[in-house]
Structures are given as C-alpha cells and as structure tokens.
Amino acid sequence: MTLPAMASESRLxxxxxxxxxxxxxxxxxxxxxxPSIARRIVIFLALTWxxxxxxxxxxxxxxGPTPEQSFLLDFASYARFFVxxxxxxxxxxxxxxxxxxxxxxxxxxGLVREEDYPAFDSAAEKVAxxxxxxxxxxxxxxxxxxxxxxxxxxxxxxxxxxxHVIRTESGVRLSMAGVWYLLVAVPLLQFMFYRWIWRLxxxxxxxxxxxxxxxxxxxxxxxxxAGLGFLGAAHVSFGALAFGLGSVLSASAAFLxxxxxxxxxxxxxxxxxxxxxVNLIFLGPLLVFVxxxxxxRRRGLLxxxxxxxxxxxxxxxxxxxxxxxxxxxxxxxxxxxSLADLGNSYQFARQMKLFPFSLQExxxxxxxxAAPMLPLLPLVMPVEQILKVLAKALL
Numbered sequence: 001m002t003l004p005a006m007a008s009e010s011r012l013x014x015x016x017x018x019x020x021x022x023x024x025x026x027x028x029x030x031x032x033x034x035p036s037i038a039r040r041i042v043i044f045l046a047l048t049w050x051x052x053x054x055x056x057x058x059x060x061x062x063x064g065p066t067p068e069q070s071f072l073l074d075f076a077s078y079a080r081f082f083v084x085x086x087x088x089x090x091x092x093x094x095x096x097x098x099x100x101x102x103x104x105x106x107x108x109x110g111l112v113r114e115e116d117y118p119a120f121d122s123a124a125e126k127v128a129x130x131x132x133x134x135x136x137x138x139x140x141x142x143x144x145x146x147x148x149x150x151x152x153x154x155x156x157x158x159x160x161x162x163x164h165v166i167r168t169e170s171g172v173r174l175s176m177a178g179v180w181y182l183l184v185a186v187p188l189l190q191f192m193f194y195r196w197i198w199r200l201x202x203x204x205x206x207x208x209x210x211x212x213x214x215x216x217x218x219x220x221x222x223x224x225x226a227g228l229g230f231l232g233a234a235h236v237s238f239g240a241l242a243f244g245l246g247s248v249l250s251a252s253a254a255f256l257x258x259x260x261x262x263x264x265x266x267x268x269x270x271x272x273x274x275x276x277x278v279n280l281i282f283l284g285p286l287l288v289f290v291x292x293x294x295x296x297r298r299r300g301l302l303x304x305x306x307x308x309x310x311x312x313x314x315x316x317x318x319x320x321x322x323x324x325x326x327x328x329x330x331x332x333x334x335x336x337x338s339l340a341d342l343g344n345s346y347q348f349a350r351q352m353k354l355f356p357f358s359l360q361e362x363x364x365x366x367x368x369x370a371a372p373m374l375p376l377l378p379l380v381m382p383v384e385q386i387l388k389v390l391a392k393a394l395l
Contacts, residue, residue, distance in 0.1 A: 003125045011128035012206075014105040014199050015096025019137050020191075024133055035093055041086050048185040048220075049081045055177040061348075063164045064074045067259035071163040071177055079251035080189060087244030095196075095237045099203055102234040103127075106210055112228060118211045118225070123209035130202045140198060144190035196241060202283035217298025219349045225356045226296050231286050232357025237280035239368030246372040249274060254376060256364045264376065271373060278369045286356045297352045304346045 015035065018307070024030040027042055056062040056071035064070040103124070106112045112120050164178035174182070216227075223229025249271070256262035275395065 011124040012100045014090035014099045075251035075255045079247040083247040084244040091240040094240045098234045098237045140194045144187040148186045208288045217296045228356035232361040242278045242369035250372040
C-alpha cells in the first residue's frame with residue numbers, strides 16, 4: 001500500500017488554503033505560494049493604523065485633552081496593530097509548517113500501521129474539507145462584526161471618555177476614528193484571530209481521529225510519551241499567538257497604571273488566569289490522547305510484568321536453585337545484567353506520561369505568553385533595583 005504522507009501533505013496545510021486566503025491571492029495580497037508576510041503586514045497597517053491616525057488628526061483627537069481621549073497615547077492600539085496582527089500573520093509561518101510536519105510524522109515514523117493508511121487519508125481529507133469550507137469563515141466574519149458592534153454599544157453606554165466617542169451637550173457620537181476602528185480595524189483583527197482558533201479546532205479533530213487508530217506506541221519510548229512527545233514540541237509554536245495576546249493585555253495594563261494610577265497588584269489574578277487559559281487552549285487539544293496513553297501504559301506494564309515474572313522464575317531456577325550449567329561461571333554472566341536492564345525498563349515504563357507534552361513545554365509556552373509583561377516591571381520597581389536583581393542572579 002502506498003505511503004500516504006506525500007499525498008496528504010497539501011491537505012494538512014494550516015497556513016494556506018481557505019476562502020479568505022484564496023481571496024487574498026485573487027487580490028494579489030498574497031502572491032502565489034509565497035506567504036508574503038511583509039506585504040500583508042504593510043497592507044494591513046494601510047487599512048487600519050494609517051486611516052486611524054489621519055482621522056484622529058482631522059478630528060483633533062490624536063492628542064486630546066486627556067490621555068483617554070488621545071489616540072496616540074492608546075498603548076493597547078499600538079500593541080494590537082504593531083504586535084498582535086503581525087504575530088497572527090507570522091504565526092502562519094511559525095505554526096502551520098510545524099503542524100503539517102507533526103501530522104505527517106505519524107506515518108513517516110511508523111506510528112500509523114499500514115492497515116490504517118486509509119483511515120489516515122480520510123482524516124487528512126476531513127482537514128482539507130473543513131479548511132476550505134466557506135460557512136465557517138462566514139460565521140467567523142459575523143462573530144467579528146458582532147463583536148465590534150457590542151464594543152460600540154458598550155462605549156455608548158459607558159460614562160467614561162475615550163477617543164472612540166465624542167460626548168457633547170447634545171449627545172454622544174462615535175468619532176470618525178472610532179467608526180473606522182470598530183467597523184474595519186477591529187473586525188479584521190478579530191477575524192484573523194478567530195480564523196486561527198478555527199484552524200486549531202480543525203487540528204484537534206484530526207488528532208481525535210488519529211487517537212482512535214491502533215497506533216504503534218512504545219511504552220518505553222525515550223520521550224516518555226510512547227512516541228507522541230513530538231506533538232508537545234509542535235504546540236509550543238502556538239506561543240506566537242500567545243505572545244500577541246499578551247502584548248495587548250500588557251499594553252492595556254500599562255495605560256491603566258501610567259494614566260489612571262491603577263495598582264499593578266490588581267493585575268496578578270487576571271494575568272495568572274491568562275497564562276492558565278493559554279495553556280488550556282494551546283495544549284488542551286493534545287488531551288485527546290490521554291485515554292490512549294493510559295491504555296498503552298497499563299498494557300505495557302502488564303506485558304513487562306509478565307516478562308519479568310518469566311525471567312525471574314528462570315533466573316531463580318538457574319542461579320539460585322543450582323540448575324546452571326557446571327561450566328558456566330557466575331562472574332561475568334550476562335543474566336544478571338539482563339535482570340537489571342529488565343528492572344530499569346519496567347521502572348521507565350512506570351514513568352511514562354499520560355500527556356504528550358512535558359512540564360518544560362508548559363513552561364516554555366507560559367514564558368512566551370508572559371514575555372510582553374516584562375516592560376511592566378519598571379512601572380512597579382525602579383530600574384536600579386531591577387538591575388541589582390539581575391546582577392545577583394547572574395553572579
């Protein structure tokens with residue numbers, strides 16, 4: 001039977017394909033198979049940031065009477081458009097190829113048995129069909145627009161001031177920059193983010209289908225995940241999305257601390273919850289393998305236990321009860337080493353993880369997600385004190 005890996009490669013693309021991607025190709029935003037990352041970032045800024053700057057200058061809110069009414073002092077907007085969206089585009093080159101490689105590794109490494117090749121092909125075909133479907137992306141577009149409208153309603157209902165709305169004695173209205181922000185910039189940004197969440201859902205469905213196959217797992221595999229440890233490494237690449245989200249959250253917190261005197265202590269719980277949520281979202285899909293890994297470890301321990309029983313019995317008969325050949329010396333025999341190796345293998349099998357990712361990968365993802373929060377340190381600790389702490393750590 002033909003190896004399905006090469007035939008399935010294009011169906012497992014997560015950075016290409018889909019109605020929105022094809023539309024960008026038709027509009028020459030994306031040129032052929034080239035991801036056109038720099039080109040897309042420039043075009044996005046031309047559609048979002050530049051109009052916002054121009055409109056805010058025209059209406060006199062680029063630098064308003066208060067920081068809240070000043071577009072150019074809105075740290076969160078900088079983070080959204082200069083960090084968040086570029087990271088969504090860069091993620092296509094960082095995450096997509098790693099997911100494709102991880103998906104094909106199931107076949108190339110021999111994890112998928114030959115009799116399950118048709119099932120693997122079917123799972124890959126589902127990925128392509130879901131990726132190319134028009135309805136999900138239309139739903140995502142609708143959610144993005146509704147999200148912007150809900151922000152509009154919240155701004156009208158609120159009593160505070162911001163550059164999004166202009167409050168006068170005659171009433172409240174959206175500023176021109178606010179209209180562009182809520183009807184163009186935010187929906188575009190949210191669409192790109194939710195589209196990535198949809199791709200993650202598609203990938204999760206693919207993993208669920210593979211978890212139902214009779215995979216060739218090894219309880220004593222060096223990765224301590226029966227051979228599935230490569231999935232955790234692939235999912236660390238989702239840190240690109242987590243970094244973008246963390247940048248927006250950190251910028252919002254910085255604005256509140258600098259201009260509204262908010263206490264940094266009040267952000268500990270939200271930031272902690274954010275890190276937990278990041279790991280749940282981006283490592284959670286791998287939990288579909290927990291039942292399979294639990295069965296693999298349980299079966300492996302039973303098999304090793306049965307082997308150990310037979311070997312121990314033979315060892316006892318041969319060396320303890322005196323049934324060894326008279327011409328075979330005790331010193332230098334390989335039986336004792338084999339007994340020790342068997343014991344080590346059993347202990348290694350007992351240490352097999354039930355999750356296809358390690359604590360190191362959880363820490364890596366958390367560090368990447370938390371990295372944008374580092375610029376907040378000077379807001380709560382003098383720079384001299386930070387340097388002293390770093391010096392002590394290095395020395």
